[in-house]
Amino acid sequence: MPDVAETARTFLGMPVTRRRFVQWSAAAGGTAAAVGAAAHYGLLPADSASAAARAVAGDGAGEKVVWSACVVNCGSRCPLRLTVVDGQITRVDSDDTGDDELGSQQVRACVRGRSVRQRIYNPDRLKYPxxxxxxxxxxxxxxxxxxxxxxxxxxxxxxxxxxxxxxxxxxxxxxxxxxxxxxxxxxxxxxxxxxxxxxxxxxLNHYSDYSTCQITAAYPYHYGSWVSSNSFDDLVNSKLLVLWGNNPHETRMSGGGETFVTKKAKEMSDVKVVVIDPRYSDTSVSIGDEWIPLRPGTDTALVAALAHVMITEDLHDQDFLDTYCVGFDEAHLPDSATPGSSYRSYVLGIGPDRTAKTPEWAERITGVPAGTIVRLARDIALTKPCNITQGWGPQRHANGENTARAIFTLAAITGNIGIPGGGTGGREASYSMPTAGFPTxxxxxxxxxxxxxxxxxxxxxxxxxxxxxxxxxxxxxxxxxxxxxxxxxxxxxxxxxxxxxxxxxxxxxxxxxxxxxxxxxxxxxxxxxxxxxxxxxxxxxADLAQQGSAGNLGYLIFADQAIExxxxxxxxxxxxxxxxxxxxxxxxxxxGKTQEDWLREIVAASQELTPEIPDFDELREIGIFKKKNPDGPVVPLREFRDDPVANPLDTPSGKIEIYSERLQEISETWELPAGDHITALPEYFPTWEGAEDPLRSRFPLQCIGHHYKARTHSTYGNVEWLREAHPQDVWLNPTDARARGIAHGDTVHVFNDRGRIRTVARVTPRIAPGVVSVPQGAWYTPDKDGVDTGGCTNTLTSHRPSPLAKGNAQHTTLVEIEKA
Amino acid sequence: MGGQLGFYLDQNYCNGCKACQTACKDKNDLPLGVTWRRVVEYSGGTWANADETLAPNVFTYYTSVSCNHCEDPICVTVCPTGAMSKGEDGIVTVDPAKCVGCRYCEWACPYSAPQFDASAGVMSKCDLCADYLAEGKEPACVAACPSRVLKFGEIDELRAQYGDVAGVEPLPDPSITRPNLVLTPHRHAQRTGEGTGAIANPEEI
Structure with missing residues (x-):
């Protein structure tokens, strides 16, 4: 049994003592000596100290505070209050309204928004056409x-x-x-x-997006349309939260968004939090009670084994499945389906593959010990209500459509759909205060x-x-x-x-x-x-910044012009x-309209949708308008749960389709390359560059690319304060590092047949053996030999699309690592 | 000004985002390499994966730390020029006019609070945003914390509310400088001197 703590000590030197702490800080001081003098950007005030002093003195000499916003694609949205002195931004603050309660919270910017001054005054700025x-x-x-x-x-x-x-x-x-x-x-x-x-x-338009291709494609066949899980403010009503590859504390990091909401709700309740993720995410660090790592892309097998335990121990919600679902068992299949094609038959091994999806079967595929699967199945089935909610990492795989549907199915098997404290298996909902957009x-x-x-x-x-x-x-x-x-x-x-x-x-x-x-x-x-x-x-x-995902808080920001x-x-x-x-x-x-003319019209149109939104000039003055969800927590499919006949889903049956007749038809008519599968049930199948691909003999490590605190995707990737706070690296387990002679901090190459990146090894027990992660979004920077010195994860990923969505499977990637 | 001020951190919900560190750098225009507030990641544990299954017993927690404006500020004690002092308000500051940049304070401080500003050739450090306090505002780091786990206040009140724990790995033994710092330890926290983990991000602090 490898002792990770021991390994870490070996990498880091002696056990942690006061003296070691001093030595590391001395190293940091040395860094300052090397680069400190060159760290200021040319556009900062020549004497920022005196500028700051002026700002504090408030003498008003050309000083103002302007509401702006961070508008990148993290799922959150934050206001920024920019102090402007003599036409230059000298300070960044965030929301100064609201409080620390759900629904009226202060929308505090995350580490990225806080650094926006270095994004605005950046040496990479384009200057002219x-x-x-x-x-x-x-x-x-x-x-x-x-x-x-x-x-x-x-x-x-x-x-x-x-x-x-x-x-x-x-x-x-x-x-x-x-x-x-x-x-x-x-x-x-x-x-x-x-x-x-x-x-x-x-x-020529495109459909779907790089975040959600597979789950977006899966939704219509399963639920009829996009269905989120319960909003996180509803966690106060939950007994168990299963974050299946859902990582709000590194993705939706706003202090008004889901980082705040989940922390607050966890604090207010006794909800237990289980995190299923190959990586011990910061969500696990902060709100996780239990971490269950699995091999990437094997989620569907884990769901099948959980279902096996629930069915064989009679822990499933048969009434819910009978009333609201198609295809769980043989008695609820469409006429066109062949016998043995229900999910129950698939799980119990009486379907066409004659393979029971036992915990032992899943252990071999997922790496999750059979005993853990049994215990988790009982926990999920017996702890009611339970919110099962998936992030979008699990579906960004070569079989991601089935992964998304399998996790939806788990929510159905346990009957947690459409009730307070429960969830649908989708990603969290949030209150969406209606506003108008730009007419196009x-x-x-x-x-x-x-x-x-x-x-x-x-x-x-x-x-x-x-x-x-x-x-x-x-x-x-x-x-x-x-x-x-x-x-x-x-x-x-x-x-x-x-x-x-x-x-x-x-x-x-x-x-x-x-x-x-x-x-x-x-x-x-x-x-x-x-x-x-x-x-x-x-x-x-000047523009309007639309709300982000923030539990039961809706809002609209007037992001005004701060500088020329x-x-x-x-x-x-x-x-x-x-x-x-x-x-x-x-x-x-x-x-004949200017941008401000349009904004005035859009504010007026937004008032038609949400009458409390103030007039244009008042909104500009107050900066942010907030509204708490008047309907309480968002509980998707509540009406369907209350009356499925009066409120049918937009599927052919009007029900949740665990077996999809339309997917069966697609599987028979679409032209798929060898190895691709579209199935009526959310079945597990091994994929190219998956956990079971023989290619692992050459490229043994499964490479995921987690969302990183230093960036929102690639935005903010050139901001020095963020590179200092969260440097680019590759995460690997001490076991895999030791096998390759790699120590923490070593410069390494991560490579496969498509490309090679150079980055720094972060040797950490926080990632499963056999799995590595290159945080996505670093900027592709090939050198003369074609080695990407920026450490972009997509130097390693494939163009091969997933079967149904034709979407990006960027976490299905095999690599090897060696010392540079 | 009332009693001695200090910081409070609830380690349980600190997700290591470093909004505090960055708000400090923005407020004080700090160059690369000078971070008056830093966030240390402490990780450890084992994997029982002899049979190819994934069975972790792993822990991680973060500690955001700046100057703790200590009762026994060792930086003041070792400063040969009198540049470092603890004011009547209890805030430890450095006078750049007196500092000769010898960096004894940096070497002595177990929290790495005084940091060398290479461009000025003198030490620099957290002053608890004294200018903000004078305006009735919170320090920049506290106001920035997305998770609301970093707070400040009179240390007596903080201790009355949250207890008096400050000796959590990887922080030094609080008896060295008697920091004005209170922690609610993370559920996996280990006491100073009894740790089984290691600092996981030495290059970031």
Whole structure:
């Protein structure tokens, strides 16, 4: 039995004593001596101490405090109050309203929002419009004027529309300004870019998102539509919370969002928290009572074994299953189903595979000891009510659609759906105070592709079909993607799969002919632009910031303009107006309105939906408007539970479909590559690069990429304070480190046949043996030998999509690690 | 000003986010390498995986720590120039005009509170946001804490409410400097001198 504490001591030196602490701090002091003098950014006040003194003295000499916001895609949303002295932001504070109670909480910004000054005044800021002069990815550009940029984009766009039609123009995924309104970057249909393209005949749309492809695809077949689990403020009514790959303390980190809500609810109640995750997350550290690690991608097998225990010990909720579900047992299958195709038959081994899904069977696959499975099954089945809620990591796998449905099914087997204190197996709900968005007109093009398919559509668009590639709205694509808009996003390379392969595709200018990137910084994606346009940050424009997930709190933030645009940066609305002018559609695009004109209309329209929202000028003054959910905690499917006949689901049966007739039909009609499975039941099957893939003889480690405190995806990835607080690394267990001669802090290479990254080893017992994690979102930075020195997890991931969603399976990745 | 001020941390719900550290750096314009407030991760435990199953007995907890404005501030004791002092308000500060940057205080302090500012050539440290206190505001780190686990106040009141524990790994024995710090220990916390784990993020502190 390896002793991890012993191992850790070996890596770190002597046991911890006062003296060791002193020595480490001395090392930190040495770091300061090396880099401290160069740490200030040029744009900070030359004498920040005196600026701060002025701010404190409050002498009013050019000083003001302006409400702004952090609008990135973490699932939370935070207001920021920016102190501005003589036109420069000198300090960042957060919400100073509200209290520490659920529903009226102060929305305190997390570590990232706190560092926004270094994101605004960043050496990577784009300063003026540029045209590419080197190869794509080389980041060789020449400066051009805004008029030259508009003319060139206009002529290129016109040529694409004339030669290929509107289906050849694609709006790539980007969520850097997700929470903004006029300047929002996702979903594509909500953006200014969509509004512009809609005045010109439309664009090729995408469905789903890099966060949730598989669960989004699973929902319609299982529940009829997206169904969240109970909101976390409802935990005060729960006896047990099962966080299945759900990690609010590292993903939704706002001090007004789910970090605050779960901590507060845990404190207020006696709810026990079980965390199922290959990694001992910070959610486990803070609110977890028990941690159950498993091999990535084997969740469906664990669910089946839990069900086996519940069925054989008669702990399942047969009444719920009989009343509300299709396909749990043979008596509740649709007529078309063959005998033995119920979930019960699958679990007990009387279905076609004749394999009982016993705890011993699952132990071999998942790594979870059989005894633990038995105990967990009894805990979940006997502790009522229980909220089973999955995060989106478990589904971001090669079999993620079935994983999502299996966890939904566990909630049904235990009868916890639609009741206070219970849950549906989905991710947590939260109160959504209704507000209005930016009107973007209708897209005449009805074709769409999966968010993850765009590189395929660049390479072989006309070969892509509905049955083989998930093309929607049409049987097949007629043209490849020839023109890409990338606004406030890094999925052009960094957040997409297989960065090296994406690089090759983008380098071929005969494929995609034009790439326009609108950005704040020289990101990995920006390096691939043909025309690169400098966008202002949130602090340099007025906009509305929409609420994040915050339990029973709804809110709206007026993110005002704090400072003048830096350099030649422009608002995306003004940039698109310039392109519209070049294309002859300026009036259609703007309707003669400025950004503030639109904001006034959107506030007025929001008041129609939520009358308590104050008028524009008052909202601007108060900065944040909050409203507590008047209906109490969100309990999805409550009406269905109360009366399933009067409130049927949007499935063919009106019930929860554990067996989906439509998925059975899809499994018989879709064209799938060898090894891919779509099944009517949420069955386990081994996948490419999964826990059971023979490829593990060459690449033995399963690589996941957890969401990291230093970044929201790739946003904030170039902020020094955050790199200092949370440096990029790869997590690996001491057992795996020792086998490779790797010590904590060693520089290592993580690699497979697709790529190689260089990063630092974080040797920690907090991750399961056989599993490593490269926190996702670090910026792809290949050196001359092709080694990614930025440590981007997508240098290692694949383009291969999942079967049903055609989505990104970025946590299904095998690698090996060696000392650099 | 009333009695001696100090900090309180509920380790149970600290998730190591470092909003406190970053709010401090923003408020005080601190360069890289100078972190008046830091967050230490302490981890340990074992894996019983001889049979290829995953059976962990692992623990982790975080401790956010800054200057504790100690009753026996060893930094003041060792300072050869009188630059380091404990004021009438109990706040330990450094006078940059008197500091010669010899770094004895940095070496002596078991909490690594005084930190060398290379650009100025002198020591720097937490002053409990004395300017904010004068305005009736909370210190930046306390106001920033998303989980509301970091608090400050008169140490007598904090101890009356939360007890007097300050000797939790990996912090030093509180008898050395008598810190004005109170912890609610994490459910997995180990007492100073009795720890089985190790600091997991030495490079971050």
């Amino acid at each position: 540029m045209r590419r002069v080197g190869k794509r990815g080389e980041a060789k550009f020449e400066r051009i004027t805004w008029d030259e940029a508009f003319d060139e984009i206009g002529s290129r766009l016109r040529r694409t529309l004339d030669d290929y039609g509107n289906e050849a123009v694609y709006l790539n995924y980007g969520t850097g300004t997700l929470g903004a309104t006029v300047a929002t970057s996702w979903p594509p249909a909500a953006t200014g870019v969509a509004r512009l393209m809609n005045t010109l005949g439309g664009y 007109l209708a897209n005449p093009v009805e074709t769409s592709i999966s968010v993850f398919s765009w590189t395929d559509a660049v390479v072989r668009g006309p070969q892509m079909t509905a049955l083989a590639d998930g093309v929607r709205g049409k049987d097949k694509l007629d043209v490849p993607i020839k023109f890409i808009w990338q606004y406030a996003g890094n999925a052009l390379i960094n957040q997409h799969g297989d960065a090296n392969k994406t690089h090759e595709i983008l380098q071929d200018e005969s494929l995609c002919e034009t790439i326009v990137v609108i950005e704040n910084h020289m990101t990995a994606s920006a390096r691939y632009a043909d025309i690169l346009l400098p966008d202002v940050t949130t602090s340099e424009q 645009p830096l350099y030649e940066c422009r608002k995306v609305y003004d940039i698109l107006t310039g392109v519209a002018r070049a294309m002859g559609v300026e009036q259609e695009f703007t309707e």
